Amino acid sequence: MTPAAPPSFALLPGAATSPVILHVPHSSREIPAEVRPGIVLDDAALERELDHITDAHTAEMAEAAAELAGLMPWRFVNRASRLVVDPERFPDEREEMTAVGMGAVYTRTTHREVLRAEGTDPEPLIERYFRPYARAMTDAVADRLAATGRAVIIDVHSYPAEPLPYELHGEGPRPPVCLGTDGFHTPPGLLAAAREAFAPCGETGLDSPFSGTYVPLEFYGKRAEVAALMVEIRRDTYMSEPGGPAGPGLSRLAGALAELVDAVSR
Numbered sequence: 001m002t003p004a005a006p007p008s009f010a011l012l013p014g015a016a017t018s019p020v021i022l023h024v025p026h027s028s029r030e031i032p033a034e035v036r037p038g039i040v041l042d043d044a045a046l047e048r049e050l051d052h053i054t055d056a057h058t059a060e061m062a063e064a065a066a067e068l069a070g071l072m073p074w075r076f077v078n079r080a081s082r083l084v085v086d087p088e089r090f091p092d093e094r095e096e097m098t099a100v101g102m103g104a105v106y107t108r109t110t111h112r113e114v115l116r117a118e119g120t121d122p123e124p125l126i127e128r129y130f131r132p133y134a135r136a137m138t139d140a141v142a143d144r145l146a147a148t149g150r151a152v153i154i155d156v157h158s159y160p161a162e163p164l165p166y167e168l169h170g171e172g173p174r175p176p177v178c179l180g181t182d183g184f185h186t187p188p189g190l191l192a193a194a195r196e197a198f199a200p201c202g203e204t205g206l207d208s209p210f211s212g213t214y215v216p217l218e219f220y221g222k223r224a225e226v227a228a229l230m231v232e233i234r235r236d237t238y239m240s241e242p243g244g245p246a247g248p249g250l251s252r253l254a255g256a257l258a259e260l261v262d263a264v265s266r
Contacts, residue, residue, distance in 0.1 A: 008032070008080035009087075009133050011140050014066065019148040020073035020261050021140055022066065023155045023214060026082045027059035035084050035125070038116055041109070051243025052110040053082060055158040056235070057250060062156045064254035069261040073154075076140055078133070082106075083115070085129040087137070088155075088214050091122070102166055104130055110164040138216040141226060152190065152264050155180070155214050155230040156257070160241055163209065172209050176202030176237045180230030182213040185220070190227050190264055197260035201253055202237065227264075231257070 008030075014020070029050045031039070041049060059077050066072050078087060083106055091104040101108025101115070105122035109115045144151035159178070163170030177198045181191060198204050213228035235241050238249030 007132060007136065008078065008084070008129055009136060010075075010077050010079060011136065012066075012075040012077065014072040014074035017148060018071045018073050018265055019144050019150045020071075020152045020154060020265055021144060022062040022073050022075045022257075022261070023137070023153055024055075024059050024062050024075065024077045025087050025155070025214070026053075026055040026078065026157060027057070028077075028079050028081050029054050030079060031081050031084060038120060038125075039083065040114055040117060048242075049083070049109050049115070050081065052160070052164060054243065055156075056243060057239055057246045058156045058158055058233075060246070061233075061238075061250055061254045061257060064251065065257035065261060068255060068258035069265070071262065071265045073261050073265070074140065074144065076137055080129060085125050085133070087130060087133045091126050091130055108166070110166045112165050134216060138218050141216055141219060145223070145225060150225045150227070153214060153226065153228040154257075154260065154264075155228070157210070157230060157232045158235045158238075159210060159232050161234055161236040167209060169211070170209050173205050174209055174234060175205035176234050177204045178208060178210060178230075178232035178234070179204055179206055180211050180213055180232060181207060182215070182228055184224065185213055185215050185226060185228040187224075187227055190229050193263035194229055194231065194260050197263060198231075198253075198256045201249075201256050231260075 085104050089104040105125050107116045141151045179194050195204050210232050213230045215228045219226040239246045
């Protein structure tokens with residue numbers, strides 16, 4: 001019997017009484033060997049694409065915030081690149097990004113060039129990577145609900161200072177910190193806490209250039225005890241673009257994220 005492949009994600013435990021899950025879905029550049037042949041880019045072009053598409057250093061930011069927080073949050077971190085699957089996209093016709101070849105399994109790059117050959121069947125990647133991730137995240141949220149009576153998902157993302165061709169809503173404001181919200185799952189208190197925590201980092205905007213939050217479908221629109229907020233940080237505030245090293249802004253933003261974690265853990 002062939003042993004099961006290891007998961008491409010990690011749930012890093014926090015305090016037993018913490019309701020907070022820092023979700024980091026797009027920080028990795030890792031592409032498993034069995035996935036690489038399905039990507040048509042040569043190695044140099046793939047590295048350039050990873051520079052543009054990866055939310056670089058967000059895992060380190062979440063780790064630093066967790067260590068600074070008074071009550072350590074849980075962390076759910078994707079260990080595979082979003083070029084393998086994007087766990088935050090719908091795997092069906094509900095996903096608007098499918099229009100630019102960037103549904104759950106991308107077929108186009110950030111510059112709308114071919115990433116996977118036409119006619120590529122996404123199902124093997126969905127089955128191997130997407131569904132186990134969704135199940136594990138669902139279980140993580142259910143565990144926080146059982147332990148604390150609520151769950152607070154804080155999505156940790158970044159985005160480029162200048163819009164990339166794939167963006168469907170790139171013409172709007174691009175503040176240092178964009179807060180993505182959901183009408184059902186983002187209560188006013190969570191949004192106010194985020195605005196206050198990130199105020200020292202520059203202007204905070206709302207739902208531009210990216211909007212919405214990530215909530216596992218089992219709870220989406222059904223369980224108000226599951227609160228969610230997407231934190232999108234403009235990359236030039238903490239790193240050299242594209243794909244370069246982090247700078248001093250990283251620690252400042254980690255401190256702000258820790259302050260948010262503390263505010264919503266009470």
